[in-house]
Every structure is written in C-alpha cells, then in structure tokens.
Amino acid sequence: MIRVSVVGAKGRMGATVVDAVKNAPDTELAKALDAGDDLTQITPENTDVVVEFTVPAASLDNVLALVNQGVNVVVGTTGWTDEKLARVKEALASHPDVSVFIAPNFAISTVLAENFAAQAAKYFESVEIVEMHHPNKVDAPSGTAIHTAHAIAAARKDAGMGPIPDNTQTDGGSRGQVVDGIHVHAVRLRGLNAHEEVLFGNPGEQLVLRADSFDRSSFMPGVLLAVRHAGENPGTVTVGLDNYLDL
Amino acid sequence: MIRVSVVGAKGRMGATVVDAVKNAPDTELAKALDAGDDLTQITPENTDVVVEFTVPAASLDNVLALVNQGVNVVVGTTGWTDEKLARVKEALASHPDVSVFIAPNFAISTVLAENFAAQAAKYFESVEIVEMHHPNKVDAPSGTAIHTAHAIAAARKDAGMGPIPDNTQTDGGSRGQVVDGIHVHAVRLRGLNAHEEVLFGNPGEQLVLRADSFDRSSFMPGVLLAVRHAGENPGTVTVGLDNYLDL
Amino acid sequence: MIRVSVVGAKGRMGATVVDAVKNAPDTELAKALDAGDDLTQITPENTDVVVEFTVPAASLDNVLALVNQGVNVVVGTTGWTDEKLARVKEALASHPDVSVFIAPNFAISTVLAENFAAQAAKYFESVEIVEMHHPNKVDAPSGTAIHTAHAIAAARKDAGMGPIPDNTQTDGGSRGQVVDGIHVHAVRLRGLNAHEEVLFGNPGEQLVLRADSFDRSSFMPGVLLAVRHAGENPGTVTVGLDNYLDL
Amino acid sequence: MIRVSVVGAKGRMGATVVDAVKNAPDTELAKALDAGDDLTQITPENTDVVVEFTVPAASLDNVLALVNQGVNVVVGTTGWTDEKLARVKEALASHPDVSVFIAPNFAISTVLAENFAAQAAKYFESVEIVEMHHPNKVDAPSGTAIHTAHAIAAARKDAGMGPIPDNTQTDGGSRGQVVDGIHVHAVRLRGLNAHEEVLFGNPGEQLVLRADSFDRSSFMPGVLLAVRHAGENPGTVTVGLDNYLDL
Structure with missing residues (x-):
C-alpha cells in the first residue's frame, strides 16, 4: 500500500x-x-x-x-x-x-488530446483550437489551450511548415486570439465544466480531437x-x- | 411544369x-x-x-x-x-x-437552425455561436452567424432576460466578437465548407444546434x-x- | 410564494x-x-x-x-x-x-430537441438517432429516444414521405434498432450521463440537434x-x- | 520527379x-x-x-x-x-x-484517429465506435470501424483490461454490433460521406477522436x-x- x-x-x-x-x-x-x-x-x-x-x-x-x-x-x-x-x-x-x-492538468483525456495534437500537427494544413468552460472562469483562453497551441506550433515549425491558410480580410474579433500562429477560441457557457476541441483540416478531410472534463x-x-x-x-x-x- | x-x-x-x-x-x-x-x-x-x-x-x-x-x-x-x-x-x-x-441563405438546415435558435433562446442562461468555414472566405464572422446572433438577442430581449453570465477578467481576444451581446467565434479550416453551431447552456444541461453545408x-x-x-x-x-x- | x-x-x-x-x-x-x-x-x-x-x-x-x-x-x-x-x-x-x-423528461434541452426534431423531420431525406448514457442504465434505447423516433416518424408520415434511403446489404447489428422506421443507436460510456443526438441529412447538408443532460x-x-x-x-x-x- | x-x-x-x-x-x-x-x-x-x-x-x-x-x-x-x-x-x-x-484507407485523418485510438485504449474504462456514411454504402459497419475495433481490443488485452462496463438488460438492437468486445454503431445519412468517431470514457471525462472524409x-x-x-x-x-x- x-x-x-x-x-x-x-x-x-x-x-x-x-x-x-x-x-x-x-x-x-x-x-x-x-x-x-x-x-x-x-x-x-x-x-x-x-x-x-x-x-x-x-x-x-x-x-x-x-x-x-x-x-x-x-x-x-x-x-x-x-x-x-x-x-x-x-x-x-x-x-x-x-x-x-x-501537473498543469491531471485529466488523462486532456493530456492525451494535447499529445495527439502534437503528433498530428505536421500532417494538416489547417488547425484551430476551441476551448469551452463554465462562465465563472476568470482567464481566457485556458492555460491548457495555450499549452496545446504552443505544442502544435512547435511541431509545425519542426516540420518546416508555413503559415496556416487564412484569407480573412474583415473581422471584428471573431477569429479569436492568435497564440504562436494558432487561432484559439474560448467559449463560456453555463452547464459546461472544462472542454477542449482541436480541429485539423486538409482538402476534403478533418480530424477532431475533443477532451471533456465533466467534473473533478x-x-x-x-x-x-x-x-x-x-x-x-x-x-x-x-x-x-x-x-x-x-x- | x-x-x-x-x-x-x-x-x-x-x-x-x-x-x-x-x-x-x-x-x-x-x-x-x-x-x-x-x-x-x-x-x-x-x-x-x-x-x-x-x-x-x-x-x-x-x-x-x-x-x-x-x-x-x-x-x-x-x-x-x-x-x-x-x-x-x-x-x-x-x-x-x-x-x-x-434569401440570405438557401440551406434548409441553416435556416432551421437559426429558427430553432430563436425559439430556444429564452430558455437558456448562456448562448454562444461558433461558425466554421473554408479558409478562402474573406469576411468573418459569416453573415449567417451575425443574423443568428441578432435573432437570439431579440428573443432574449423580448423575454426580458439580462446579460449572459461571463466572469472573464483577462483575455487576449479568445472570447470572440460580441454581436448584440452574443459572443460569435469564426473558425477557418481547409476541408470545411460552411458550418454553424449554436451552443445553449443552463445549469447541468446543454443544447447544441448544428448546421453543416458540405457543398453547393x-x-x-x-x-x-x-x-x-x-x-x-x-x-x-x-x-x-x-x-x-x-x- | x-x-x-x-x-x-x-x-x-x-x-x-x-x-x-x-x-x-x-x-x-x-x-x-x-x-x-x-x-x-x-x-x-x-x-x-x-x-x-x-x-x-x-x-x-x-x-x-x-x-x-x-x-x-x-x-x-x-x-x-x-x-x-x-x-x-x-x-x-x-x-x-x-x-x-x-413529464417523461424535465430537461428543457431534451424537450426542445425533440420538438425541433419533429418540426425539422419533413425537410430531410434521412434521419437517425444516437443516444448516449452512463453504463449503469438498464434499458436501451432510452425512453426519450423512442419517444423522439415516434415523433419524427409521425411527422414524416403526415408529410407523405417514403422510407429513408438505406442500401445496406450486409450488417451484423451495427445499424441499430429500428423504431417506427427510424434507426436508433444507444451508446453506453462511463463518464456520460444522458445525451441525445438527432442527425438529419439531405444532399450536401446535415442538421444536428444535440441535448446534453450532465447531471440532475x-x-x-x-x-x-x-x-x-x-x-x-x-x-x-x-x-x-x-x-x-x-x- | x-x-x-x-x-x-x-x-x-x-x-x-x-x-x-x-x-x-x-x-x-x-x-x-x-x-x-x-x-x-x-x-x-x-x-x-x-x-x-x-x-x-x-x-x-x-x-x-x-x-x-x-x-x-x-x-x-x-x-x-x-x-x-x-x-x-x-x-x-x-x-x-x-x-x-x-492501404485499406488513404485518409490521413482516419489513419491517425485509429492509431491514436490504439494509444488511448488502455487509459479508459469505456469505449465505443460510431461510424457514419452515405446511404449508398452496402456494408455495415465499415471495414475501417472493424479494423479500429480490433486495434482497440488488442490494446486493452495487452494491458490486461477486463470487459467494458455495461448494465444493459433490455435492448432491441440499439446497442449495435459487438466486434471483439467493442460496440460498433453504423449511421447511414444522405449528405455524409465517410466519418468515424471513437468515444472513450472514464469517470467524469470523455475523449472523442473524430475523422471526417468529406470527399475523394x-x-x-x-x-x-x-x-x-x-x-x-x-x-x-x-x-x-x-x-x-x-x-
């Protein structure tokens, strides 16, 4: 014991x-x-x-x-x-x-999602992060989302990848916060706890990694x-x- | 004929x-x-x-x-x-x-999602919109997302609802664009076409309305x-x- | 009071x-x-x-x-x-x-999702239901999923719609239970509570209605x-x- | 060249x-x-x-x-x-x-999802697979879903894990096809092409891996x-x- x-x-x-x-x-x-x-x-x-x-x-x-x-x-x-x-x-x-x-995060699903995101990063032209939390959270985006963005950005850099395609010409803030070249969006919604979604895109395909932490x-x-x-x-x-x- | x-x-x-x-x-x-x-x-x-x-x-x-x-x-x-x-x-x-x-939008799924969003609006404390499009789109957020935000805001106002709960104190832009009090996020991802997700939240519950338009x-x-x-x-x-x- | x-x-x-x-x-x-x-x-x-x-x-x-x-x-x-x-x-x-x-169900998100499903039913060629619950639940599918299937089937019948397209020729049970012509799938997963997703499809488009009940x-x-x-x-x-x- | x-x-x-x-x-x-x-x-x-x-x-x-x-x-x-x-x-x-x-499958998102599923398998009590395709597909479930189920089952066996918790006592087929101990569900919906979702669950958390193939x-x-x-x-x-x- x-x-x-x-x-x-x-x-x-x-x-x-x-x-x-x-x-x-x-x-x-x-x-x-x-x-x-x-x-x-x-x-x-x-x-x-x-x-x-x-x-x-x-x-x-x-x-x-x-x-x-x-x-x-x-x-x-x-x-x-x-x-x-x-x-x-x-x-x-x-x-x-x-x-x-x-440990910045003890949720195994979240740690795995981040690890898989770093593994997948070099195979996709596009990637964005959407994290979702309860509305009492004081910081946005979450530390986990920032950490994930850095890990993805590092993997893309190691693979010699260029910038993510984005032809946006007019925006009033909807494109989110850019962390190390990665767009990060934070949703605050009553009923949720702590959730993170990483979206990867190539022509004709998408890979989504989602970690949900429903409670302690x-x-x-x-x-x-x-x-x-x-x-x-x-x-x-x-x-x-x-x-x-x-x- | x-x-x-x-x-x-x-x-x-x-x-x-x-x-x-x-x-x-x-x-x-x-x-x-x-x-x-x-x-x-x-x-x-x-x-x-x-x-x-x-x-x-x-x-x-x-x-x-x-x-x-x-x-x-x-x-x-x-x-x-x-x-x-x-x-x-x-x-x-x-x-x-x-x-x-x-018609601003001929996709029936999108028109229904917006209509349902307006119907649901008064029953939920929280609501946010995430729209997702291909990276060649020049405007963000989409006209559809803005239209949906206005419809939800009008329904909340008619029902005498107050502001959406949000205790965010530090943010570098991840909380998106606020349209008529509603936070709107725009994702741009290779492989996607035109997609909209409306998230509603109450204590212990969530309602998600999602419309996907995969092609013309x-x-x-x-x-x-x-x-x-x-x-x-x-x-x-x-x-x-x-x-x-x-x- | x-x-x-x-x-x-x-x-x-x-x-x-x-x-x-x-x-x-x-x-x-x-x-x-x-x-x-x-x-x-x-x-x-x-x-x-x-x-x-x-x-x-x-x-x-x-x-x-x-x-x-x-x-x-x-x-x-x-x-x-x-x-x-x-x-x-x-x-x-x-x-x-x-x-x-x-009330068979007091979760407003679930009641709304079912009501919207009935409204949407006649506009889509295809529809299926996926419900997800904790693994201690003894009945499958949930009463709510069965109720939703009946409501959708009734709306399709009222609109004079024919059978849902399905060219499946070999299956070992993966296509789920057919309730009033609607395929219903039940997932049992530790960590979940009570969730229902209704998927509607037309050529090139999808509408998803999802209700999550995280706790009592x-x-x-x-x-x-x-x-x-x-x-x-x-x-x-x-x-x-x-x-x-x-x- | x-x-x-x-x-x-x-x-x-x-x-x-x-x-x-x-x-x-x-x-x-x-x-x-x-x-x-x-x-x-x-x-x-x-x-x-x-x-x-x-x-x-x-x-x-x-x-x-x-x-x-x-x-x-x-x-x-x-x-x-x-x-x-x-x-x-x-x-x-x-x-x-x-x-x-x-290659049974050339979609990188699908191959990555299956590989990640095998990596994640031993860390979660529960797992199920939901695959979604267009209604012209003749076989259900997809070869990819069966392949993924075998990979997950092998990883669980290597880790000495027991059966997945499931207290279902009455079911008319909604629990899907059991492939090597893993429940697999197949959805057929007009508008979709080829999609796979692997859901992992532990007390209080969920990990979702989703691969979407929208076209050739x-x-x-x-x-x-x-x-x-x-x-x-x-x-x-x-x-x-x-x-x-x-x-």
Whole structure:
C-alpha cells in the first residue's frame, strides 16, 4: 500500500483526492491537512507521497517545506512560474532522494488530446483550437489551450511548415486570439465544466480531437497515476502527466 | 411544369441551379443567361420565375430589369442593403403583379437552425455561436452567424432576460466578437465548407444546434422551394426562406 | 410564494427538488415526505402543488392519494402506462378542481430537441438517432429516444414521405434498432450521463440537434416551470413539458 | 520527379489520382490505363511507381502482372484477403527488388484517429465506435470501424483490461454490433460521406477522436505519401499508411 498524505484536504479538489486515495486498492490515507495545519506532521516515516492541492499563493511554501521534510510531492496547484520552479530545484539539490511532480492538468483525456495534437500537427494544413468552460472562469483562453497551441506550433515549425491558410480580410474579433500562429477560441457557457476541441483540416478531410472534463472526478485517475510513479527521478522536478503515459 | 430561367447560369451556383431545375420533376429550364446576355429575352411568355445568382455589383440592376419585364424573381446573390431593397420595392410599385424573393441563405438546415435558435433562446442562461468555414472566405464572422446572433438577442430581449453570465477578467481576444451581446467565434479550416453551431447552456444541461453545408448541392432544395412559392405575395419583396417553411 | 411539498424527498431527484424549491425566489417548501410517511399531512391548506419523484411501483398510489386530498400534483416518476393514466383520470373526475401534470423528461434541452426534431423531420431525406448514457442504465434505447423516433416518424408520415434511403446489404447489428422506421443507436460510456443526438441529412447538408443532460440539476428548471403552471387545466392529466413551452 | 502510372485511371478514384499526380510538385504522370488496356506498357523504364485503384475482382491480377513487369505498386483497391496477399508475396519472391504497398484507407485523418485510438485504449474504462456514411454504402459497419475495433481490443488485452462496463438488460438492437468486445454503431445519412468517431470514457471525462472524409480529395495526400515511399522494403508487401507516418 502506498501511504498518501493530502495537503489542502478540505478544498474541493483535496477532498476529492482524499476520497480517491481511500477508495483505490493500492493507496491508503496517511495525513489529511489543510491551511493552518503543521506540515511537519508529514514525515517519511508515515508518508510515501504527499498530494498538494491548495492555492497558488501557498503552494510554493508548502512544497519547499515538504521537500525539506524529505517526502515526495505530487502538486496539483496551478500558477507555477520558472522562478518558483527554480526555488524547488534549489531545495531538491539538498534533498537528492526526494522527487517533485507537477501537473498543469491531471485529466488523462486532456493530456492525451494535447499529445495527439502534437503528433498530428505536421500532417494538416489547417488547425484551430476551441476551448469551452463554465462562465465563472476568470482567464481566457485556458492555460491548457495555450499549452496545446504552443505544442502544435512547435511541431509545425519542426516540420518546416508555413503559415496556416487564412484569407480573412474583415473581422471584428471573431477569429479569436492568435497564440504562436494558432487561432484559439474560448467559449463560456453555463452547464459546461472544462472542454477542449482541436480541429485539423486538409482538402476534403478533418480530424477532431475533443477532451471533456465533466467534473473533478476526472482528475483522480491522473492523480493516482502520478502517486504510483512518485519517487521516480529523485532530485528533480518532473512537469506534465505525459511523462507517465505510455505514448 | 414551372418554367424557370437562370441568370448567372455560368457561375458555380448558377450552373448548379440549371442542373437542379432540369432534374426536378416539376420544373423545366427556360432561358439560361449569363453576364453580357440580353435580359429582355426573359418574358412572362417563356418564364414563370427567374433565379438570379450573380454578384453583388450586378444583382440590383438585374432584378430591376427583370421586374420591369414582368417576371417573378428568386434572388440568391448576397450583398442586399436597405437602400437596394427600397429600389426594388419602388420598381414593384409599378408592377404589383410581380413578386421578388431574396434569401440570405438557401440551406434548409441553416435556416432551421437559426429558427430553432430563436425559439430556444429564452430558455437558456448562456448562448454562444461558433461558425466554421473554408479558409478562402474573406469576411468573418459569416453573415449567417451575425443574423443568428441578432435573432437570439431579440428573443432574449423580448423575454426580458439580462446579460449572459461571463466572469472573464483577462483575455487576449479568445472570447470572440460580441454581436448584440452574443459572443460569435469564426473558425477557418481547409476541408470545411460552411458550418454553424449554436451552443445553449443552463445549469447541468446543454443544447447544441448544428448546421453543416458540405457543398453547393445543399442549397438546391431551398432554391426549388422558393421557385415553387414564386408569385406569392405579388408586389412585395419577401426576404428569408423561413417564410416558406412550416415552423 | 408557491407552497410546494415533495414526495420522495430523500431520493436523489427528490432531494434535488427540495433544494431547488428552497432556492427559487417564488417557491417555498411545505412538506418533505418520503416512503412510509403519511401523505394525508399534505392538504390544500398547506400546499399549492406536490412534486412526486418516487419509484414506478409507488407512484400511482401516491398520485391517487394526493388527488383525493385535493392537491395539484407534478409527477416526475417514470413508468406511466395508459392503464395507470386511466386510473388517475377516473380519480380526477371526482376532483374537477385538481390538476395532474406528468413529464417523461424535465430537461428543457431534451424537450426542445425533440420538438425541433419533429418540426425539422419533413425537410430531410434521412434521419437517425444516437443516444448516449452512463453504463449503469438498464434499458436501451432510452425512453426519450423512442419517444423522439415516434415523433419524427409521425411527422414524416403526415408529410407523405417514403422510407429513408438505406442500401445496406450486409450488417451484423451495427445499424441499430429500428423504431417506427427510424434507426436508433444507444451508446453506453462511463463518464456520460444522458445525451441525445438527432442527425438529419439531405444532399450536401446535415442538421444536428444535440441535448446534453450532465447531471440532475438539469431537470430543475423544468420542474419549476411545471410547478409554476400547476393548477392549469383542472380536472385533467397533462403529459409533457412541451405543453408549458412557448414553441 | 517521380514518374507515376495509374491503373484504373477512368474510375472516380483513379481519375482523382491522375489529377493529384499532375498537380503535385514532385510527381509526373507516366501512363494512365484502364480496364482492357495492356499493362505491359508499364515498365521500369517509364514508371517508378504504379497506383492501382480498380475493383476487387481485378486487383490481384493487376498487381501480379505489375510485379512481374518489375515496377513498384501502391494499391488502393479494397478486398484483400490473406490468400490474395500470399499470392503477391509469392510473386515478390521472384522479384526481390520490387515493393508492393496496400492501404485499406488513404485518409490521413482516419489513419491517425485509429492509431491514436490504439494509444488511448488502455487509459479508459469505456469505449465505443460510431461510424457514419452515405446511404449508398452496402456494408455495415465499415471495414475501417472493424479494423479500429480490433486495434482497440488488442490494446486493452495487452494491458490486461477486463470487459467494458455495461448494465444493459433490455435492448432491441440499439446497442449495435459487438466486434471483439467493442460496440460498433453504423449511421447511414444522405449528405455524409465517410466519418468515424471513437468515444472513450472514464469517470467524469470523455475523449472523442473524430475523422471526417468529406470527399475523394481527402485520400490524395495519403496516396502521394505512399508514392513518395514506394520502393522502400523491396521484396515485401507493406500494409497500412501508418507505416509511413511518424507516430
């Protein structure tokens, strides 16, 4: 049994992780802590891996504290910058036996869609991205859509492809945001959660990759996958669930 | 048999109309004319209705000439403004037995989708439009998408509905063009022809209306429907295929 | 304020109704009863309308008891047959001031999609239905899909349309179940809830109507709509939410 | 310039290949032959590769004759069996410098969708296939859908996965055809050409892979890709366009 502690256990994501850890056949819950709790309760003696799902303002300090405690960390909190990552790498230099894993997105369908989009990119003349979310989301487009656009653009560049055909001459904004040459559209609709569609086009054909995340439970298989791989690549920060997918 | 003449018969749409008129069981081809041909060849003696599919710069003069010849006209050319319509109405005042029909879109699926969108509008908190076309199209968004947005906005206003929920705080253009309060997105993709999707959302539910026009043949059932209704409402200009649909 | 009692208040749907009634601005909760509770607690003195969401085996008796108490009933339980309906009509004969409303489906998106499908039916050569649900559903296809197929078939018949074109000569079952001449396909997929897609086709064009019900909250706007119309058509049983939609 | 001859040049696919060969920057048309023409006109002296697009009854003899002439062949005709393949391999044994390539499907979007489906298979509890074609198609489901089902089933087996969850207890045929444990549905709709959708589901999430082939032009990029790889793997038969895709 993998002993898992959860930091941010009272948050919506954290609480879902607590349940998932209790229900999976190969994991058991060690400590469930939340804001204000003493992180030094979590030690290598009681915990194999910590899942940290808090808020961007707290996450870096949590991860540094946990690394210093000598436990592996799986991080689901967003908002990681190169500066923050550098701080974690610095801490790991003194703890070469500890591993940190950060995932911008734990939904396997989304990670696969992005990976497939990068594989398909060089075979299609045209490509656009449409992401759809609930109307409470404050940023547009989603970080996932931006990430996918960069991956597609990089694949097109590697293949020596030119610009995407587009003869638009008049537009009042309907053509969306251009991210690294890729048009990205963001829909906000009550009833939806988090969805991404990548459309590829050639003469006479289309390929559509669509990932739907209907609710928080969609992230649990990805979280458990990361938990099971925790401890791999000690002394480093691994970013992205695709590192643990067999693609 | 309805005797149909075609003006613009060598154009892509006009040629398709010529074929459709020849193949339909209740229509026969009278005159097939193109740019430079003498329109006075078309008379009530040889023609029940003319289908005019040319270019915006020529269409008004064609329609006026045909009205003055005393024949009913079905117009598929785009680019009609209030000013142009006024000129046609003026001509019809002297020809009260002639009817003119203008359709911004002859695709029945598209006309139905827009009509259903207007019916559905007042039952959903959220709504957005995504239109998709081939990359040679010069204008974005499509006239159809703008027309649909206005129809939805009018229905929401009639029902006393407030603004659509949207908590977006940062955006670089991905949220699309706002037409009468409705967000409209335009995708341009090689391989596509003309497609429109209207997304409606409420807590826990979504309604999607999608019209696909894969090629010019999609317009022929609508053209023939208009041809069969030609002569109705003499002395006036009728705009929109929905006038002839039983909704 | 409309005073609403709920029968089946501890069931998943009933509990969601209790919350919806408490949260809506124009309704308030009167009695919340469940199996074993005495229904005579619900009277015209404390209740304007009862929402009954129980199980098919209990629903008829509940409705008869409530009619005899003299209160209007909105029924969400499924499994109604002509025989059961006849029993309710009989009871209403002695209570001409009471109204009963039964909805096979309270999701507005689904009711609209079916209504639009019936409107569109006569304009398209081809039509098929694909419904998609979670894998725990025991019946296939869904009652909604069957109902939609009948509505489409009736509209085609009224319009004097012939059979749908289909040149299939070898098939091992992939063409689905034929309901009243309409092919119906049922997908069962973990992660989905209740979804229906109606595909219409003509040469060169397609119209797709899709209704997604992601969770139980999708039924609450429909339940509240029925609650607000309760008392209309006294002495009769009204079946179907479309009676209260302005289509 | 790659010198390409076409056998079946007057067929719909063959004629499209002739045009594609003439228009591509790196290919030129050598011989364009059809039924009744003498295949010995095609020789290594005038042709680098032959594209054969005829009918199942003629294709084996054509390929054997061309191999015996010593020219590489790209085959688009369907209907290949293990017996027919064995005959070609036999012929190649005497012509170890000649290569034969056979593609069940030249649409890159379809080949990618199937490949991605096989990659994704082991990460999802549920999966179903819906293919959609024009109503003139005589077989259901499509060979592509069956091929995709086998690929997914093999991937699930390799990963040691059990049966797909399905609690259906009553069904009149709506659940489709079960191919190697995978439910496959076939839709036939006027206006469509050839389309395939693979739906994957986990708790709370869905991944959809969709390939649309709108017309014959969709096969040309795949045909040209095969033409450019012709001559690789001499003395053998290569089956499937994925051999030439970088996945």
